[in-house]
Each structure stands twice: as structure tokens, then as C-alpha cells.
Amino acid sequence: MRDFWNTALRDLGKIGVAYILITVGTWLVFMILIPQLIMFDYSLRPMLPLRELGGPKDVWTLKNYMVFFSNRLHMAIFFKTIWSSLIVTVVALVICYPIAFYLAKVARGAKVGLLMLGLIIPYWINELLRLFAWQIILADLGILNQLLIFLGIIVDPINFRMGNGAVILGMTYAYILFMVFPIYNVMESLDSNQLDAARDLGSSWLRIHYKIVVPHAKPGIAVGCTMTFMLAAGTVAAPQLLGSPSSFWFTQVINTNFECANWNLGAAYATVLMLLCVMFMFIMLKIFKVGLKELTQ
Amino acid sequence: MGQDVELLDVSMRFGEFYAARNINVHIQAGEFFSFLGPSGCGKTTLLRLISGFMDPSEGQIKIGGKDMRGIGSNIRPTAMIFQNLALFPLMTVENNIGFGLEVRGVPKAKRKKKVEELIELVDLYGTGDRMVNELSGGQMQRVAIARALAVNPAVLLLDEPLSALDLRLRSQMRAELRNIQRRTGVTFIYITHDQTEALTMSDRVGVMSIGKLEQVATPDVIYNNPETIFVASFVGESNIIQGDIISIDGDYAVLKTTSGSFFCKNPQHMGQGETATIFIRPETVFLAKEPNADNVLTCRTKNLSFEGAYAVVTLTTEQGQLLTMRLNNDGTVPRIEEGENIKVRFSRENAFLLKNGGTPIA
Amino acid sequence: MKSSNSIFRIIIGAYLVLFFAYMFLPLIFMTIIAFNANEIPQITPWKGFTLMWFGELAKDDQMWSALWNSFIVAFSVVAISVPIGLGGALLLTRLQFKARNFVYGVLVSPILTPGIILGISTFLFWDSYMNIPGGLWTAILGQSTFISSYCMLLIMSRAQRFDLTQEEAAFDLGATHRQVFWKITLPFLRPALISSMALAFMQSFDNYNTTLFAIGVEQTLPIYIGTKLRSFISPAMNALAVVFIILTVIGAIAYEYRRRREMIKAGVKITPVPAAPVLRM
Numbered sequence A: 001m002r003d004f005w006n007t008a009l010r011d012l013g014k015i016g017v018a019y020i021l022i023t024v025g026t027w028l029v030f031m032i033l034i035p036q037l038i039m040f041d042y043s044l045r046p047m048l049p050l051r052e053l054g055g056p057k058d059v060w061t062l063k064n065y066m067v068f069f070s071n072r073l074h075m076a077i078f079f080k081t082i083w084s085s086l087i088v089t090v091v092a093l094v095i096c097y098p099i100a101f102y103l104a105k106v107a108r109g110a111k112v113g114l115l116m117l118g119l120i121i122p123y124w125i126n127e128l129l130r131l132f133a134w135q136i137i138l139a140d141l142g143i144l145n146q147l148l149i150f151l152g153i154i155v156d157p158i159n160f161r162m163g164n165g166a167v168i169l170g171m172t173y174a175y176i177l178f179m180v181f182p183i184y185n186v187m188e189s190l191d192s193n194q195l196d197a198a199r200d201l202g203s204s205w206l207r208i209h210y211k212i213v214v215p216h217a218k219p220g221i222a223v224g225c226t227m228t229f230m231l232a233a234g235t236v237a238a239p240q241l242l243g244s245p246s247s248f249w250f251t252q253v254i255n256t257n258f259e260c261a262n263w264n265l266g267a268a269y270a271t272v273l274m275l276l277c278v279m280f281m282f283i284m285l286k287i288f289k290v291g292l293k294e295l296t297q
Numbered sequence B: 001m002g003q004d005v006e007l008l009d010v011s012m013r014f015g016e017f018y019a020a021r022n023i024n025v026h027i028q029a030g031e032f033f034s035f036l037g038p039s040g041c042g043k044t045t046l047l048r049l050i051s052g053f054m055d056p057s058e059g060q061i062k063i064g065g066k067d068m069r070g071i072g073s074n075i076r077p078t079a080m081i082f083q084n085l086a087l088f089p090l091m092t093v094e095n096n097i098g099f100g101l102e103v104r105g106v107p108k109a110k111r112k113k114k115v116e117e118l119i120e121l122v123d124l125y126g127t128g129d130r131m132v133n134e135l136s137g138g139q140m141q142r143v144a145i146a147r148a149l150a151v152n153p154a155v156l157l158l159d160e161p162l163s164a165l166d167l168r169l170r171s172q173m174r175a176e177l178r179n180i181q182r183r184t185g186v187t188f189i190y191i192t193h194d195q196t197e198a199l200t201m202s203d204r205v206g207v208m209s210i211g212k213l214e215q216v217a218t219p220d221v222i223y224n225n226p227e228t229i230f231v232a233s234f235v236g237e238s239n240i241i242q243g244d245i246i247s248i249d250g251d252y253a254v255l256k257t258t259s260g261s262f263f264c265k266n267p268q269h270m271g272q273g274e275t276a277t278i279f280i281r282p283e284t285v286f287l288a289k290e291p292n293a294d295n296v297l298t299c300r301t302k303n304l305s306f307e308g309a310y311a312v313v314t315l316t317t318e319q320g321q322l323l324t325m326r327l328n329n330d331g332t333v334p335r336i337e338e339g340e341n342i343k344v345r346f347s348r349e350n351a352f353l354l355k356n357g358g359t360p361i362a
Numbered sequence C: 001m002k003s004s005n006s007i008f009r010i011i012i013g014a015y016l017v018l019f020f021a022y023m024f025l026p027l028i029f030m031t032i033i034a035f036n037a038n039e040i041p042q043i044t045p046w047k048g049f050t051l052m053w054f055g056e057l058a059k060d061d062q063m064w065s066a067l068w069n070s071f072i073v074a075f076s077v078v079a080i081s082v083p084i085g086l087g088g089a090l091l092l093t094r095l096q097f098k099a100r101n102f103v104y105g106v107l108v109s110p111i112l113t114p115g116i117i118l119g120i121s122t123f124l125f126w127d128s129y130m131n132i133p134g135g136l137w138t139a140i141l142g143q144s145t146f147i148s149s150y151c152m153l154l155i156m157s158r159a160q161r162f163d164l165t166q167e168e169a170a171f172d173l174g175a176t177h178r179q180v181f182w183k184i185t186l187p188f189l190r191p192a193l194i195s196s197m198a199l200a201f202m203q204s205f206d207n208y209n210t211t212l213f214a215i216g217v218e219q220t221l222p223i224y225i226g227t228k229l230r231s232f233i234s235p236a237m238n239a240l241a242v243v244f245i246i247l248t249v250i251g252a253i254a255y256e257y258r259r260r261r262e263m264i265k266a267g268v269k270i271t272p273v274p275a276a277p278v279l280r281m
């Protein structure tokens, strides 16, 4: 321990060490840890009128979580959120894997830069506007209905926003690029000679991907899946803009709790969502056998 | 002007591992001193201790008579030339060389003058406003030297500075370094794993094995009178014959081996009955003219390779003892065929008896 | 062999065309609609070319005040996140300690946390616990929580390539810690610091989920857009989208241009791909 401080002071100086301690300390304590703990604390306390706060009734309880687990509608919404996010994640992975591989290992020269620009531009356009584009396409008088009517496939416009399809479609579009870049980044570091050698030995494409590319790209795939799932499960915008008023999503339930000023219940629901995402991440780490360290390298 | 550097029982421990153990050496002011040893033996560690990037776990380092513990490298009168040079890539040559003066607040005009002097000293005309990564390897080397000399160090520490250069450039730079050292009078502490480099440039050489300083002496003594098995085997080539001491005669001893008994120097004054090893340089093995003299071996030539100025002959005795002989091509050497039986001898003055043990280099 | 190769290329080509059509067609529709005089934001019926939606957008005071707020928030986030990110990067690349991996995990965890959670927890802490009412301030803190992680990763990826002997050389030549930092370390990190400023700004400017819960009753531009899109949809939103798209395209091209120039300046071979369009996460 003394060694640690001596080396730190020797390498970075007093001001340097103080700078690190202050910036990281503030961030870690006041922005990351305490707010999380406070939210957790809230989720464990009953909602009470102001005058009873700190009183005998203000004790830790699992009541808020019980409310969630006993509410069949909310549980159904929760599971809908899970499987929809899974669909989004899998679809994004299937679509993006070839794109990432093509960009990283097949395309050459100026083409790569151009295609990359083609990915960066939609990636940087605001999430809400990307969803808005689909709001327009899927509207009753929208392009898709017009096209289907023009082709004679349907007579009356379909209300695409009735079910959950529009939300899933929108989420896929909005978050798909969070899958491309992490996979691309790891694939780029794959030694092309390895692929050439495998091909010379007569391995089929399927085998090359299964044996060489996928194992190498595992950390990137894990990150991409974690990010995409987290974004899909945690989005407020997609259900707000594309969901039907009759079919709520989990983030909307959380939102409603806060709008009804039941912060304690809202905090409990938010904690559930948080746990879901953490669990998903650990499942990804387990499936792809990568460490937390590799995940964010 | 140079200052002396004294290492008193210096040890450096990383966890459980000693990178240097009980090092004692007194390097004189104005001396060109080399640490010679295989890679990983702790040379860089010693240099970093002297320059102040870390303090020794035990022991004391004195520069100019002053204890250096706790004194940072920015205050010590040393300057280091790093193994990878560590030039500042975002600066021009001039700014690199002038860096030490700039951070000391030397005014611009004075700084410029000093930088110009140094550019002249290290022969870098016309490169002053170039970026360092536009330079050739040799030029970068010179920038590193000039940058270190700019702060008028009393001690210059050089960490294998020539290892990245090609052979020709290396021998040229050797001469230049030696020259600069003479002109400036700065104490040079030079690190290398290349024995030729150490032997040709240095006033004294300290030979290191893993974490240990084996012998400190002038180059000729290191070569001719190695004190330990490690030094004898690391510096230059040697023939090695093992056996037991059967009698002592003053500074000499007789060693009984499977290939016969030999008279040798006994610098470590080992006693009768000890097992020991004889070291004989290949160039001190000759063809025997008088077959009945001391230290004669009967051998069969296994291999003969002619290298111009000399020929290297590999021999083996009946008992399987290998021997290498280096014959100067002075016109007196009779023609030797491979597979021929010959007699060779060596003088007792050129054969050393050293203690077994330590860490010999194969 | 030859023919299977060309079939393969056709498949790849078709796939790319489809993919980029999927990416860009919705954006193109959205753009075209901004110029349609139709009240409903649709391409058909086409009622003639107009710029009136841009005019309508410009007349919207709410939009301007939301935009102003967005700038305040974004600049504040840059001012907070980049220094914190630098601190984190120095901590993780320069100091050796046992809990390093754990601390690393905690410091990047905000990136992997849903934005809504960050917004809620920030709001609960400051508004309800510390009695500092939610507003731009809490939005800034909520956003900075995860944007600092991005900045840290970006700066770290460059700091890891730093040759520490350069600092030692500078010390050895007599520099103080402060001089070493300003003359050696900082110039080396400068490109990463600039990128992380740009990244922090864009992340903040685009943020919806965290802001929505942290900001209370105030509005940034994305909150304004969200409110508009939920209620009454006017082609003025398309006009806003066009502005966003144009700025994004310019930004992306400027980024690429700057990157190439840097690489030429540094004398390294120009790699065809931007190294960190998003970070190496």
C-alpha cells in the first residue's frame, strides 16, 4: 500500500494524484454509487405521506417488489419486454454479422471508408428522429400502406401500430448499429492470414466462420448483444412513438409510476429492469466465455 | 565535469525476485564504465536506480559523494539515453535537444546557442527543424545523445544505445561516443550485452550475471584473468576441461582430468581435492613441438574451418574431451587434414583454474 | 471456382444494397416530406415543393428555448465528462493496484446501464434526497455519469499506447511533474481529448432516455421532439430532422477529414477505416 502511494506520487506528482482522486472520487461516489444505492433504498421503502417519513412506518420492506410480482398485467408486460428485446438482439446480430465481416475482412480501400461513413451517419442521427421515420412509414396513410394498396395486396390500410410489431421494428432500426461497430472492431484485429491459410486448406466458409471468425469475434458479439438488449429493454422513446395506447411497455409502466408520484414503486420497477440488464450481460459473458475486462476493451 | 558514482550494497527486489543483489562498485569521475551481461540480468534496473526512477530496496547510491535516496531523477546530475531513445515525437530536433534547458527556464537566445553547439558536437547539421521521426536511426541516436548532454550532466547513463543500429553504424558510433566522452569529461555508465562493445570502449567493465556483479576490472584483465566461471565463459570463447586438483604449487595447481593432468594458474587459491574447471582461450592452444612437455594433449581433428587471417580447428581427445584451437595464418602452420591425429599444448600461464558453481553460460 | 466466386459477389452486393437501403430509405422519406406542402407528414399526396415547414419551425419559441437548453447542457457535460474521463483513464492506465479490474468494471458500468435508470437514480438522489430540484443541473449530472465512461474509454485507448519512457526522459532532463504533464503527456493525449469532447457533446445533445427522467419540467431539444412527436405531428418535425441530418453528415465528413489529416501529419499509413467511430467497447 505504501509502495502504491510512493509510486503514484513519484509518477504523477501530488497534483496529479489529487486530480485523479477528486475527479474519479466524485464520479464514483456521487454519480455512480450513491444514486444507485438511493434508488435501491427508495425501492425498499413504502410510499408514505411527508409527515410520516422517518416515522415508525418508514422501514425497509419488500412490499413494492411484491406489488410487481403479484400484478399479472405488469408481469406480462415485463416478459413481453424481455422477449421483444431478445428478438431485436437476435435479428440485429443476424443482420450485422455479415456486414461487420465484410467491412473488416473483405472490403478494401476507399470502399471501406465510404461504407463506414454510411454507417456512422445514421448512427449519429437522433434516436427519436430514427423512430419518427418509422412513425411516418407505418402511419395509416403512410408509405407502406400506400404501397400495399397500390400493389393491390390490401384494400383498407392496416393499423400497424395496433400490436407490438411496430415497436419491435422501430427498435431494431434504431439500435441495430450498436451491434455492427463492436463486432467490426474485434473482427478487424483478426489476422487475415489465418483466414487465407484456412481457405487454402480447403475449409468451407461455414467452417471458417464457426472455427475461426466467431471465436475471435466473441467479445465483440457479447458487447453488441449486451448493448442492443439493454437499449431495447430500456427504451422509452420506441413505445412512446410507435406503441399502441392499449399495449404498454415496461418503461412506460415505470414512467407512469413516477407520473403518479409513486416514486418508491417506480424505483422498485426500475431496479427490476436494472437487474434484468445485469443478468443478461452476465449470461452473455457466460455464453461467449469472455471476461468483463475483454467486454469493454 | 564528471562526478563519481558509488553503489554500496545495492539490492533491488521486485516482489520476491531480486533484479540486483548486493552490488558494490565505485565508478570514478570521468570514467567510461560499462556494465556487461546477458539480457535480463538487471543492467537496466541498475541504470534506473542510478538515474532515480526508483530507489533501491536496500543499500545506498552516492553521486559526487552525496546520498541520492529520495532525490528524484529531475534533480540528480544524471542524464539517461534510453534503450528505445524515448525522443519526443511531437517536437522538432531542436526542441528535443533544448528540452532540458527549456524546463530549467534558460532564456531562448542562450538555449538556441547551446543547441547549436550540441548539433555541431554530434554532427547533425541542418536537421534542427525536422521532426524526429523523419530522421534515420543513426541521426535519432545523435539527437538522444545531444539531448542528454544539453543539461550538462555529470553522469551520462547509456542503456544499450547502439543495439538498434546496423553493424557499420555501430562501430562508427562507438568511436564517436568514446570521443565525446573524452572531450566532455563526463562520467559514462554504459550498458551492453555485447562484449566487443564493452571491451573496446570502456576504461573498466563490470560483468553481471543474473542480479550479481561478478567482476569489475579493465577490459584486458576481464579477458585475460577472469575471476569466475561466469566471466570466463561469458566473455570470449573458452575451452573447458573439468577435473580434481591433485597438488598445489604456489600460484599454480595440477588438475587431474580424464584426458590427463595439467598445470594451471590457480587465481582463486583452491585447495587440494577440490573439483575445478580449466579455462583455455582457443588462441592460446598451439601445436605441440616437443611431445614430452607439460600440458600436451593428443587429439584427432574433427573439423577445420579456414577464416582468412586464422583457422579454427575443432579437436577431440580419445576420452571425448572437445577442444578448439585458433591458429594464426602466419605461414608457419603446417597443413592439417581433418581426421588427422595431432598433439597440441597450452602454456600454464594461459590456463585458469576456476571454481565450479555459480551460473556458467553454456 | 470463378463462377461461384461471382455468384458470391452478387449475393454480397445485393445484401449490402438491401442493408443500406434499409438504413437510408426511411431517412430519405423523412427528408422529402419536409419539402411537401401537405399538412400531414407524408409523401403522398404531393402538394408541391415548399420551405414553409422550416419557417414554421423557426417561429416556434419552445424549440429555440429547448435548443438553448441543449447547448447549455451539452457544454456543461463536456466540461464535466472530459476531465473526469481523463482522471479515470490516468487512474486505470498509470497506477497499479489490486482492485484495478473491479474499479474498471464499476467505472464502465454506466454505459451498460439503461439510460432511464441513470435518469431516475440521479433525479431521486438530487431532487428527493438532497432537495435540489430537478432541472438542467440534474440532467447534466445524469448524462455525465455515463458520458464520462465513454470519454474515459476513448482517452484510455490512446493512453495505453503512450510510451512511458518519454515521461521518464522528460523527468530525467529536469522537468517537474507539471511540465511533464503539459509538455509531454497532454500533447500526446490531445487528439483523444478533442475526440472525447466531440463525442461527449454529441452524446449529450442526442440524449433522450436519461434526460427525460432527470430533467424535471425543463426541456432539451430531444425532450421537445419527443413531446411533439407524441402529440401533434407536423412536417415541421421533418424540417428539424433535415437540419439534424445535414449537421450529422457534415460532422461525419469533417471527422473523417480530420482523421486523415492527423494520420498524414503523424506520418502513419492512412487506414481506410476510422479507428473509433464508436469506441472500442
Ligand SMILES: Nc1ncnc2c1ncn2[C@@H]1O[C@H](COP(=O)(O)OP(=O)(O)O)[C@@H](O)[C@H]1O
Pocket (backbone or CB within 6 Å): B014, B019, B037, B038, B039, B040, B041, B042, B043, B044, B045, B046
Ligand atoms: N518494474 C519491474 N517489475 C518487476 N520485474 C522487473 C521490473 N523491471 C525489471 N524487472 C525484472 O528484472 C530483471 C532484470 O531486468 P532488466 O534490468 O531490464 O534487465 P536487462 O536490462 O539486463 O536486460 C528481469 O527479469 C525483469 O523481468
Ligand SMILES: [Mg+2]
Pocket (backbone or CB within 6 Å): B040, B043, B044, B083, B159
Ligand atoms: Mg535492458
